[in-house]
Amino acid sequence: MKNSMNTNISYPYLAFVALFSTLSVLNNTSALAQSRDEIRFGVEAEVPPFESRNADGELVGLNIELGNALCEEMRVRCTWVDQPYATNIAALQEGRFDVIMPMTPTDARRQIIDFTDVMYELSSRLVARKGSNLSPTAASLKGKRIGVLSGTSRAAFAKAKWESEGVEIVSFGLNAELIESLLAGDIDATLQDTIEISGALLDKPEGSDFDFTGEVVADPALGSGIAMAIRQDEPELKAMLNRALAAIKANGKHEAIVSRYLTSDPSPAGEAGSDRASLEYIGNGGNLPFSQAVRVGNMLYLSGVLGDDANGVFPETTAGQTAAIMDNIGATLERNGSSLDEVVRCNVILADIADFQEMNRVYAGYFPEGRFPARTTFEASNLVAGGKIEIECTAYVR
Known part of the structure; x- marks a missing residue:
């Protein structure tokens, strides 16, 4: 990818x-x-x-x-x-x-x-020979040759963040060429999409000497x-x-x-056992067949949240329900080692799209300026229990 x-x-x-x-x-x-x-x-x-x-x-x-x-x-x-x-x-x-x-x-x-x-x-990580102890920082990679695919956001990120700090960035037109260079030792590591590099190298016999190293790379440039x-x-x-x-x-x-394609997330580097993270199911939906959240590796996926309180009472306005939802999401994230600052994506479902601006004013106040998660918003008739809004989010767990 x-x-x-x-x-x-x-x-x-x-x-x-x-x-x-x-x-x-x-x-x-x-x-x-x-x-x-x-x-x-x-x-x-x-x-x-x-x-x-x-x-x-x-x-x-x-x-x-x-x-x-x-x-x-x-x-x-x-x-x-x-x-x-x-x-x-x-x-x-x-x-x-x-x-x-x-x-x-x-x-x-x-x-x-x-x-x-x-x-x-998807996520981006550094791949290198096992035991290299490299991490995706300019200090760790100084003097090293790092392969990237031309025209990608990872190539732009590496050139902008690392090249001026003494890291040599080597661009390739095709992943097959990059992998050949990595196997031959012509480059020291590559910054890659985790799913693509797993299928192209890490899950193959020739990739047995290589692994993810360092943490997931997250940056606006990506x-x-x-x-x-x-x-x-x-x-x-x-x-x-x-x-x-x-x-x-x-x-x-x-x-x-x-x-069928994105069924697992690579484990953090150095984790014992499989290179695929185990699933952790958190909480439950009462009598309904879903979990409040599922953790996969460093990612936490929350189920949709409605704007009612513990007694099932909804605020009258979309703004009030939005605030209740975001407070609920924030608390769930804190309990599981994350926070609203670590949210990477949300889906917002409105019973009436005319309430978009009202929702947006409240929603925006829960995130740092200039660091809003990716988001999709759409209208859906007849939300559960007559709610005006439902929100689900995905967050990074450090």
Whole structure:
């Protein structure tokens, strides 16, 4: 995968909320799609398990399945255009295709292109020979040669944060070339998306001498999740894709696809046993079949929270319910070794999208200025118990 942030996606919506969510977005998605009969996706099909070609030359992988599901939702034809990742922004702007599938949103990229809502989250870590004791800091890597993939947010991050501190950054066009150089000892380490490098090297016999080293790398320059990139003058296309994405999240198709590919998170370096973190199920939903939270490695995934108190009483306003939810989420995070400062993503479900500004004013006050989590907001009729809002979040646990 060419860009990353966090891993292992879980969307534990209640079944009946998902049903009403789907119904609320279908009409709008179909109406927007009437102006198009085709969407062209630019993709570099050399990055399993995200996008590649099988023995028959057919496109397969997580992003291919998500793209096809979005096109089915929008009732348009998907056309896939093979495109080298390092040049795909220029190719998008030249009109070779309509969407880059996928790309991590960053502030620098938003200056020249636009992005959809986040499809899922991944994380970035350093990979080196076992026993290297390297960590992803300029001080640790000074004098070392670090491989990155050209055109990625990780390449931009490494050049901006490490290169001026005496770290040599070596760019590669293909991951196969980078891995060959790592195996040969021509580079000392690589900064990679955890899922891609696991499949490409660490889970193979030739990767037995290598492992993740140091902690997950989190920085605004790395972006916050995996999205689709579009031209800035395509607001209708952006709206189509976002509504279709919300619909497949609500009807369960998104979860069914993503869970087949992103089922685990690599353990912190040095953890004994398997290199895959164990699952920890925290709390419960009373008589309902869900946990309050699930911890996977350094990530904590919270179930959706409603704005009622311990007695089931809801504040009358959306603002009041938003505050109650955020207080509840904050307390749950604190109990589990995290905090609102460590939240990386939230989904906000409103019973009435007209309450967006009211919700937003309260929500924004719970996060440090300029460090807001990635977020998706959509409308869903008939939330549980007549609630006005439901919020779920994912947070990093240090």
